């Protein structure tokens with residue numbers, strides 16, 4: 001799951017830790033685990049957003065939209081959990097959904113970002129960049145047409 005850009009890779013390692021802790025949580029630790037996931041995601045997505053801005057990443061809107069959807073889902077569950085409206089089963093479902101979502105996002109969007117940042121910062125990985133960026137831009141075009 002390592003993409004070659006240190007700050008993004010660190011965020012991804014932490015994602016795996018907090019989401020697996022959520023998957024293993026108990027009735028007693030669920031709220032704290034949910035909070036840890038929310039705090040992590042806010043920081044993780046912030047790191048990526050700041051790199052997008054710093055390097056003028058072309059597929060920024062598409063990527064940020066996907067982050068927002070994930071944050072919305074997590075915050076919704078957190079709000080309901082805080083008032084006792086979701087059970088452990090729902091919390092585990094959220095952990096499973098995040099686990100299922102992550103590899104596709106990392107492979108597709110974060111790897112394009114990582115390659116782009118490395119290219120802009122160190123002048124590396126132009127071949128990977130072109131292929132991934134093309135894919136990311138294709139996705140963006142599809143979204144624009146669909147919208």
Ligand SMILES: [Fe+2]
Pocket residue numbers: 008011012044048106110
């Ligand atoms: Fe990421």
Ligand SMILES: [Fe+2]
Pocket residue numbers: 048063067105109110
């Ligand atoms: Fe991302």
